[in-house]
Amino acid sequence: MATPDASLVQQQLANLKESYKHRLAEDLVDLERCTTAMLAEQGNREMMASLCQSLHRIAGSAGTFGWTEVGAACREMEQQTQIWLKRADDVAPEALEMIRARLRALIGHMHKAASDGDTPPRIDFDAGSEYTDAAVTVVLLGLSTHEGEHMADALKGFGYAIRFAAEAGDILSMSPAPDVLVADQNVLTMSLRAYISRDDVPTALIQLNRLDTFERRLHAVRCGAQGYFTYPIDIPRLEARLRRLATRHTQDPYRVVIVDDDVELSEHFRLVLQAAGIDSRVVNTPSMVVAALHDHMPDILIVDINMPGCSGPELAQVLRLDDDWLKVPIIYLSAETDQDRRTVALRQAGDDFLAKPISDLDLINAVKVRSQRSRQLSEALERDGLTGLMKxxxxxxxxxxxxxxxxxxxxxxxxxxxxxxxxxxxxxxxxxxxxxxxxxxxxxxxxxxxxxxxxxxxxxxxxxxxxxxxxxxxxxxxxxxxxxxxxxxxxxxxxxxxxxxxxxxxxxxxxxxxxxxxxxxxxxxxxxxxxxxxxxxxxxxxxxx
Amino acid sequence: MKPLDTILHVEDDPSIQAVARVALETVGGFNVTGCDDGQHALNVLATFRPDLILMDVMMPNMDGPTTLKHLQQDEALASIPVVFMTARIQPAEVEQYRALGAVDVLEKPFDPMTLAERLRAVWENVHGDT
Structure with missing residues (x-):
């Protein structure tokens, strides 16, 4: 057997890695352009096939050069496009948008790697080795000098970055937009309300008011507020709300377990949810569910209602025998439209229905909304009511x-x-x-x-x-x-x-x-x-x- | 048993070709000939008899399984062991490739430092422990 010169091998591999890095970055940009073209030209299957082929190539090579996570992401996207290629109908633009968004994230990741040096970094949005998180920016608008300064001092103690705004117009020109806007109800102009409610503006609004009436609260909701406080402001409660609003975007991905005997369909669901950042696990045999629950600790469980051997409601009843899984909502996936039979199923066990067939986007939204609620409730159960800390x-x-x-x-x-x-x-x-x-x-x-x-x-x-x-x-x-x-x-x-x-x-x-x-x-x-x-x-x- | 020496590597991705060359030649000490796709490989095999063929599954022009079928129809080539390499390694697929006649299926991405060792193990398996 030959005895290779280790340093020579390392050198050769390092050179290959270096040139691969550039090629990978270019390939990803090409793919992103390809998805843009596909969005403009609906139903072009040739482009879809070429996208699939390129993703396959990257999936097979990226890991060898240290870009394991890029490779894994491309493999998932490849599987997704494979499924689209097999289906006769056109792909929903939203689904393509998700692929494009993922490619853009990977391109951003490559850029970051290029500026950080040679080693491929882990794709890690939450490195968290520092003892403080990146400061959440809070803008205070329309508060009296005394209130404003008192609040600013208190919030700075919690590590928030505080800025003051003199009038509503100032907010519109802030770049980047603040994470949270704390504003007196009297200064909210129509244009500011319109700005806050835009999808591309991440700013959450907390409204401050002199009075606490149902009408005022309703008005605040209609202004887009996600928090409501009356003077004098209870700082710990305000901070708790700020934290909830600020962590909404950065928390762990939602986790879902899907139980369906249709292997292909359930895999499709998994990939759709995965692309939307939802961590899902598929189980094709009902008897394997408990192990998957232990392993994955899902926020919600999605169960096909008709499965051979064990129906959805039967499976739900089996799980409800066990206290451990009482808090996990069970959602049936079913083509059943008969209201009486739905009622019977829900009376046995289970919490809700999703109608089959379901579009990718509806599935994502349904899962997100239910997971969020489930997580809020389970946190409330495990946490101390006064402080929100673990009991x-x-x-x-x-x-x-x-x-x-x-x-x-x-x-x-x-x-x-x-x-x-x-x-x-x-x-x-x-x-x-x-x-x-x-x-x-x-x-x-x-x-x-x-x-x-x-x-x-x-x-x-x-x-x-x-x-x-x-x-x-x-x-x-x-x-x-x-x-x-x-x-x-x-x-x-x-x-x-x-x-x-x-x-x-x-x-x-x-x-x-x-x-x-x-x-x-x-x-x-x-x-x-x-x-x-x-x-x-x-x-x-x-x-x- | 004759030690593994010459390898035909069939792969359309130039980056993978390059890294496999380091893995097989520099690390493994084998003699490697590279091809871009199945058709190219069949052309080369008209005059060249490698000990083993390492081949990608999904390639333009002629993919791995089609190429394997062509090899099996040629008496002179049918006995050369073929190892597939694929990025989509599902148990069902591995079985399918083995049923076609592949002696082994390796996963992509691969580790360049151990690829040669794995092929040597495959080679020893093919020839039994005689």
Missing amino acids: HAALKEQLDIEVSRAQRSGEPASVVMIDIDHFKSVNDTYGHATGDYVIRLLANLLRRRLRKVDTVGRYGGEEFVAILPNCDAENAARIFNEIRMNFSQLDCVSGEQSFRVSFSAGIATTASSGEGSVLLEIADQAMYQAKTGGRNKVCVSEPTD
Whole structure:
């Protein structure tokens, strides 16, 4: 056997990679042009065949040169075009638009790679290694100087980028458009309302008002508002709404499991949903559903109503025997139009119907709307009502997951126990409503300041726990000292009075113990040290060995 | 058993041709002849007898399975083992290609550092452990 010169091989491969990179970038641009031409010239099957062939070529080569994710994306698009080629009818323009949008994303990805250097980067929209997210931009419009400054200061503490606008016209010329516009109801002009409601403008509107009546709220909805607050503004609630609006676009893709014995049709559904960014899994045999549910944890389940061996409603009833899947909505896919039979199916189990045949676009929209609702509800169930943070039980589960992950990877994870100082006296002096306000203030600050991979939960009354994967004690202490200083400088408002609060924190890392409950205990002891050492402190537990 | 030495590589994508050449010649130490499609391969095979043929499935002019059928009809060529390479590797498809007479089906994209090893394993399989 020949003994190749390793460095020579590497050099040759590197040269090939380099020239492939340029060719791939050009090919993608060509393909994007091809889809544009196809949109102009409906039903051109020759172009479709050539698109399919090119996608196939990239699918087969990109991975070899390190562009695995580009290759995988092209393979999916190739499969999609294969299905179109087999069908006699014309492809919906929306479906082609999706292919074009995907190609554009890949081109953008290649450009980014070209400016970053040679190595193909992972397609990762959520790198999240920083301890703060990219700042969400919030524009304040039409607020009094006092209100505006108070709100700006408070929101900056949560990491938002705040700008002021003097009049409605200023918003129209802002580029890029802000993520959120917080505006007094009196200053909303017709042209601003029209601008906000445009599909290509990502800005969400929160309306502020003096009065809280049903008519005013209805009016706000008609103006396109996605949040409604009355003066004086409850900052923690406003922040919670800002966060929800800002994360709407960046959250995990929706997950769907499709159960249908028609292999080709279900694969078609999967590809259509995949192209729309919905992560779907197909099951062709009803008996395999439970495994797929465990594996994929879907937001919704789509079930064909007529399957050999086990009908859709029967399958739904089987799943409803188990508490674990109670919260997953079951949607039947059916050509059934008889209202009585639909009612019978829904009475047995299941939540809703989608009519077959269904257009690609209708399918995507139906799945998105139902997944979003399902996710909102399940989050509400697992989360503490006051703070929106994870509850005690869910938190302990998460801790066990992170601890075993840390042991597998060998990377340290830190656990932080946080307790608000002199909280009882806040309650006694200012009342429980103000106490709740302080708790929400700290909850929101923690959530804003930690990474997406971190977990924050409300452990008890005024006690919080944070779990930080891939983070040693030193870094955890640095981050929590920053948060501690930030928190202790926030002005809490109660009626006419304003006051400040601090917290104490204790840190333990997986270097001390490999068991979640023991780590919590160690962190709790360190927190107690911080309390006895004068409060408004962060203490790290000494390693025991 | 004669060690694997000469390979005919049939592939329409020039980038893949180039990287396969590095994988098979530089890494594997084989003698490689390259062709752009099935028709081209049949022309070359009129005068050249490789130990093994590595062939893409989907190619313009003449695809892999059609080329294989032509080879099987020619007594002089029918005994040369053919390995397919494809980007769409579904279990059903692998079975289909094997039924046609391919000795193995490899997945694209491939790792250039291990391709030669895999072909050697295929070669040993074809010739049994004699």
